[in-house]
Amino acid sequence: xxxxxxxxxxxxxxxxxxxxxxxxxxxxxxxxxxxxxxxxxxxxxxxxxxxxxxxxxxxxxxxxxxxxxxxxxxxxxxxxxxxxxxxxxxxxxxxxxxxxxxxxxxxxxxxxxxxxxxxxxxxxxxxxxxxxxxxxxxxxxxxxxxxxxxxxxxxxxxxxxxxxxxxxxxxxxxxxxxxxxxxxxxxxxxxxxxxxxxxxxxxxxxxxxxxxxxxxxxxxxxxxxxxxxxxxxxxxxxxxxxxxxxxxxxxxxxxxxxxxxxxxxxxxxxxxxxxxxxxxxxxxxxxxxxxxxxxxxxxxxxxxxxxxxxxxxxxxxxxxxxxxxxxxxxxxxxxxxxxxxxxxxxxxxxxxxxxxxxxxxxxxxxxxxxxxxxxxxxxxxx
Amino acid sequence: xxxxxxxxxxxxxxxxxxxxxxxxxxxxxxxxxxxxxxxxxxxxxxxxxxxxxxxxxxxxxxxxxxxxxxxxxxxxxxxxxxxxxxxxxxxxxxxxxxxxxxxxxxxxxxxxxxxxxxxxxxxxxxxxxxxxxxxxxxxxxxxxxxxxxxxxxxxxxxxxxxxxxxxxxxxxxxxxxxxxxxxxxxxxxxxxxxxxxxxxxxxxxxxxxxxxxxxxxxxxxxxxxxxxxxxxxxxxxxxxxxxxxxxxxxxxxxxxxxxxxxxxxxxxxxxxxxxxxxxxxxxxxxxxxxxxxxxxxxxxxxxxxxxxxxxxxxxxxxxxxxxxxxxxxxxxxxxxxxxxxxxxxxxxxxxxxxxxxxxxxxxxxxxxxxxxxxxxxxxxxx
Numbered sequence: 216x217x218x219x220x221x222x223x224x225x226x227x228x229x230x231x232x233x234x235x236x237x238x239x240x241x242x243x244x245x246x247x248x249x250x251x252x253x254x255x256x257x258x259x260x261x262x263x264x265x266x267x268x269x270x271x272x273x274x275x276x277x278x279x280x281x282x283x284x285x286x287x288x289x290x291x292x293x294x295x296x297x298x299x300x301x302x303x304x305x306x307x308x309x310x311x312x313x314x315x316x317x318x319x320x321x322x323x324x325x326x327x328x329x330x331x332x333x334x335x336x337x338x339x340x341x342x343x344x345x346x347x348x349x350x351x352x353x354x355x356x357x358x359x360x361x362x363x364x365x366x367x368x369x370x371x372x373x374x375x376x377x378x379x380x381x382x383x384x385x386x387x388x389x390x391x392x393x394x395x396x397x398x399x400x401x402x403x404x405x406x407x408x409x410x411x412x413x414x415x416x417x418x419x420x421x422x423x424x425x426x427x428x429x430x431x432x433x434x435x436x437x438x439x440x441x442x443x444x445x446x447x448x449x450x451x452x453x454x455x456x457x458x459x460x461x462x463x464x465x466x467x468x469x470x471x472x473x474x475x476x477x478x479x480x481x482x483x484x485x486x487x488x489x490x491x492x493x494x495x496x497x498x499x500x501x502x503x504x505x506x507x508x509x510x511x512x513x514x515x516x517x518x519x520x521x522x523x524x525x526x527x528x529x530x531x532x533x534x535x536x537x538x539x540x541x542x543x544x545x546x547x548x549x550x551x552x553x554x555x556x557x558x559x560x561x562x563x564x565x566x567x568x569x570x571x572x573x574x575x576x577x578x579x580x581x582x583x584x585x586x587x588x589x590x591x592x593x594x595x596x597x
Numbered sequence: 598x599x600x601x602x603x604x605x606x607x608x609x610x611x612x613x614x615x616x617x618x619x620x621x622x623x624x625x626x627x628x629x630x631x632x633x634x635x636x637x638x639x640x641x642x643x644x645x646x647x648x649x650x651x652x653x654x655x656x657x658x659x660x661x662x663x664x665x666x667x668x669x670x671x672x673x674x675x676x677x678x679x680x681x682x683x684x685x686x687x688x689x690x691x692x693x694x695x696x697x698x699x700x701x702x703x704x705x706x707x708x709x710x711x712x713x714x715x716x717x718x719x720x721x722x723x724x725x726x727x728x729x730x731x732x733x734x735x736x737x738x739x740x741x742x743x744x745x746x747x748x749x750x751x752x753x754x755x756x757x758x759x760x761x762x763x764x765x766x767x768x769x770x771x772x773x774x775x776x777x778x779x780x781x782x783x784x785x786x787x788x789x790x791x792x793x794x795x796x797x798x799x800x801x802x803x804x805x806x807x808x809x810x811x812x813x814x815x816x817x818x819x820x821x822x823x824x825x826x827x828x829x830x831x832x833x834x835x836x837x838x839x840x841x842x843x844x845x846x847x848x849x850x851x852x853x854x855x856x857x858x859x860x861x862x863x864x865x866x867x868x869x870x871x872x873x874x875x876x877x878x879x880x881x882x883x884x885x886x887x888x889x890x891x892x893x894x895x896x897x898x899x900x901x902x903x904x905x906x907x908x909x910x911x912x913x914x915x916x917x918x919x920x921x922x923x924x925x926x927x928x929x930x931x932x933x934x935x936x937x938x939x940x941x942x943x944x945x946x947x948x949x950x951x952x953x954x955x956x957x958x959x960x961x962x963x964x965x966x967x968x969x970x971x972x973x974x975x976x977x978x979x
Contacts, residue, residue: 216775216840218612223605229857230600393598426841428821428848435813442809458598459808462857466810471853475611475844 217424217477222382223470225362229391229462234266234352238274240388241307241350248277249309249350250300252320254284258311258354263395267311267352279303281323287491287498288315288322290334290370296323297333300347307348307387314358314367314498317351321366321384324349334370337377339577346383352390355399356461357407357499359414359468361389369492374570376492377577391465393457401448405548406499407464408444412437412541413487413502414467418479419524420510420517426475430520433472434527439463441528444548480580483509486589489570496557503550504557507542508595514538554596564593599806599859604764605852607744611773611844616648616734620656622770623689623732630659631691631732632682634702636666640693640736645777649693649734661685663705669873669880670697670704672716672752678705679715682729689730689769696740696749696880699733703748703766706731716752719759721959728765734772737781738843739789739881741796741850743771751874756952758874759959773847775839783830787930788881789846790826794819794923795869795884796849800861801906802892802899808857812902815854816909821845823910826930862962865891868971871952878939885932886939889924890978896920936978946975 228240241249251267258264271278281296300308300323308327310320324347326333335341351361360366364384369376399407419425419433440463446456466472473479483505490501514521514534525537542552551557554564568589575584610622623631633649640646653660663678682690682705690709692702706729708715717723733743742748746766751758781789801807801815822845828838848854855861865887872883896903896916907919924934933939936946950971957966 216837216844218615220608220610222608226602226604228602233600424837426821426837426844427824428817428841428845431817431821432814435810435817438813439808439810455598455806455808458857459810462598462808463810475840 216475219474221470221474225385226388233390233392235270237352237390238270238276241276242274244387246307248305249307250305251278252281252310252316254312254316284316284319286315287369288319290368293319293322297326300327309350311352313355314360317360318366320349322368336379343381343383349386350388351386354395356464357410359465362465362469374492376488391461393461396457397452405550406497408440409503409550410499411440411464411467413483417481418473420520421479422476424477429476436463436467437528485574486571489567494559500551500557503545504596508592510538511595512592561597598857601856603852603856607767608770615772615774617652619734619772620652620658623658624656626769628689630687631689632687633660634663634692634698636694636698666698666701668697669751670701672750675701675704679708682709691732693734695737696742699742700748702731704750718761725763725765731768732770733768736777738846739792741847744847744851756874758870773843775843778839779834787932788879790822791885791932792881793822793846793849795865799863800855802902803861804858806859811858818845818849819910867956868953871949876941882933882939885927885934886978890974892920893977894974943979
C-alpha cells in the first residue's frame with residue numbers, strides 16, 4: 216500500500232432533467248457569467264442547447280458562446296475561447312458535450328488565468344496555479360473528464376496531443392443525465408467502452424503494488440462496462456444500462472482506482488495519442504488498436520496480474536487467452552483492432568513511434584518507451 | 598438507476614508519517630486556531646499527541662484541548678467543546694482518534710455555529726446550515742467518519758443515540774496513517790470489520806434498485822475487509838493489510854456504494870444504536886448481534902440479493918447458508934452474535950425495542966419498524 220492523496224471535490228448531479236438546473240447550480244456557486252462551450256451542433260439538434268440557455272437565463276447567468284469543438288480538440292479553438300473570456304470578463308466556463316468539449320473548457324479555464332501561452336501547461340513548462348471554475352453538462356460518457364482534473368488537447372501546429380492534470384480543473388458541478396446520451400451512435404458507444412477499459416487497465420497492469428481491493432474495483436468496472444455496452448447495443452434506450460455505464464465510466468478515472476497502488480503509468484494512452492494526433496482517429500478506436508498489441512508486448516512484465524485479469528474477466532486460465540478474448544470483444548462491439556482497421560497504413564509505424572516517443576519523455580516514460588520499443592509494440596498491431 | 602447527488606470534498610492524506618504534516622494541512626486551509634479533540638489518553642501513550650502538537654506549533658496553529666471522548670460519544674462532552682470554541686474563538690476542530698472522536702469534533706463544529714441546542718440537529722428539529730471546518734488524524738478505521746458528513750452522538754440524559762449528516766461536516770483533510778492503527782486490539786479490529794460490513798450491506802439489501810456495479814463494489818469491500826481482517830489477526834503489523842483495511846473502510850460509507858440505488862435505509866444501525874445507548878456495548882459488537890438476526894428476518898423481502906450475497910461472498914448457493922456463514926465468520930473473529938454474548942440479558946428486548954422504535958421514527962422508518970417488529974428481530978438474536 217503506497218502513500219497517496221485523494222481529493223476529488225467535483226459535485227455530480229446525476230439523473231433525469233438535471234440539465235434544466237444547470238443555471239441554478241452555477242448561480243449557487245456564486246458565478247454570474249460563463250463561456251458556453253460546445254461542439255459541432257448536435258446539442259442544437261437534440262434541444263439540449265435550448266434547455267441550457269433557458270436555465271442560464273432563468274438564473275440570470277450571462278453568457279457568451281464558443282461553438283465548434285471537434286473530437287481530438289484543438290489548441291486553436293482553446294485560444295479562441297481564452298480571448299472571449301478575456302474580452303467579456305467571464306467568471307467561469309460551461310462545457311456542454313463530451314470529453315473533448317470538457318477538456319477544451321478546462322484548457323480555457325486555465326489559460327484565462329495565465330499570462331502566457333496555455334500550451335506551456337501541456338508541455339510541462341509551468342504548473343497550473345489558478346483557473347476559472349468549470350461546469351459541465353455531459354452528452355457522452357467515456358473520458359471521465361466530468362469528474363477529474365485532466366485535459367487533453369491537440370496542438371494543431373505541432374500535431375502533439377498532450378495532456379495536463381490539476382485539481383483546479385476539476386469541474387465544480389457536472390450534470391449527468393443518461394437520457395442525453397441515448398443518441399450516441401453504436402460506433403461511439405464502442406469507442407467509449409474501450410476508453411473506459413483503457414483507463415481501468417493502465418494502472419491495473421503497470422502499478423508497482425496491487426492491493427486486492429483496487430484490482431477488484433477495476434474488475435468491477437470492466438465487467439459492468441462490458442455488460443452495459445452489450446445491453447445498449449441491443450437497446451440504446453435502456454436507461455438503467457446507460458446510467459450504469461455513465462457512472463462506471465467516471466469511476467475508472469476519478470482517482471479511486473490508482474489510490475495506494477503507487478500510480479503506474481499510461482503507455483496505451485501515450486501511444487494512442489499519436490494515432491489520433493496524426494491520423495485523427497477517434498481516441499477509443501485508437502486505444503482498441505493499441506491495447507491488445509501493448510498487452511502482448513507487456514504481459515511478461517506482470518504475468519500474475521495478466522493471469523488474474525484472464526480469470527476474473529473471462530474465466531479463463533491463462534494470460535494469452537485473456538488478451539485474445541479482450542481483443543475479440545473489441546472486434547465484436549465494432550472497434551478496430553489493427554492499424555489497417557483504423558484506417559492507418561502499416562508504414563505509418565515509423566512516424567507514429569517518433570511522435571509517441573516525444574510524449575513518452577514528457578510523461579516521464581522515456582526510458583521504458585523509446586522509439587524502438589514503441590515500434591515493436593505497434594508492429595504487433597499490424 | 599435512480600437520481601442522485603454525489604459530493605465528497607474531503608481530502609484524504611494517506612500514508613506513513615503524514616500526521617507530522619497536520620499543522621501544514623490546517624494552515625494551508627487558512628485556519629489559525631483549532632480545538633484539539635481526543636479520547637481517553639491512548640494518543641499520549643503512543644506518542645501521537647506529541648507529534649500533532651509539534652506540527653501545530655511548527656505551523657503557528659494555536660489550540661485548546663478537549664480530552665476524554667469515550668466510545669459511544671456523549672452530548673455532554675460535545676457541549677463542553679462548544680463552550681471552549683466560544684470562549685477561545687477558535688477557527689476549526691481537529692479530531693485525533695477514531696470515529697467517536699471525529700463524530701464529537703463534527704458535533705462541536707456544527708454546534709459552535711448554531712445559536713441553540715446542538716441536539717436539535719440530531720432529532721431533526723433543524724438542518725445544519727453552517728459549521729466550522731473539521732480536520733482529523735485517524736487512529737482507528739471503521740466508521741468512515743473521516744470521509745463523510747455523519748456524526749453519531751449519545752444524549753447522556755435521554756439515552757438516545759442519534760445521528761446527523763451534512764456535507765458541511767465532511768472533514769476538510771483527514772490523515773490516514775495505517776501505522777497509527779497497529780495497536781488496535783484484536784477485539785476492536787473485529788468490531789471495526791463488522792461495522793464496515795454493516796455499512797456495506799444496509800443499502801445493498803434494502804435499496805429499491807440494484808445496479809450491478811454497486812453490488813460489485815459492496816462485494817469487493819466485504820471480500821477485502823474479510824481478507825485483511827484475517828491477515829491482521831495473524832500479524833497486526835502487516836502494513837499493507839492495515840492500509841487496505843483503512844481505505845476500504847472509508848469506501849463503505851463515503852457515498853459511493855448507494856449512488857444510483859435509491860438509497861435504501863439503515864435498519865441494523867437503527868436497532869444497534871439502542872444496544873449501545875442502553876448497554877454501552879461497542880457499536881461493532883452490537884452490530885454483530887443485530888445483523889444475523891435482521892438478515893434472517895428480512896431475507897424474504899429481497900431473496901435474489903441474499904442469494905447473490907451467498908454466492909459472491911461465500912460461494913454457496915442459498916441465502917440461508919450465506920447468512921449462517923457470515924454469522925460464523927463474526928464468531929470466528931471474536932465478535933458476539935447473541936445478546937447474551939454481548940452481555941445483554943434477553944429480557945432487555947422489550948426496553949431495546951421501545952428505544953429503537955423511537956429512532957426508527959426519526960429516521961423515517963417508523964412504518965416498517967414498529968416496536969413489535971423490532972422485538973421480533975431481536976428475538977432472533979437470543
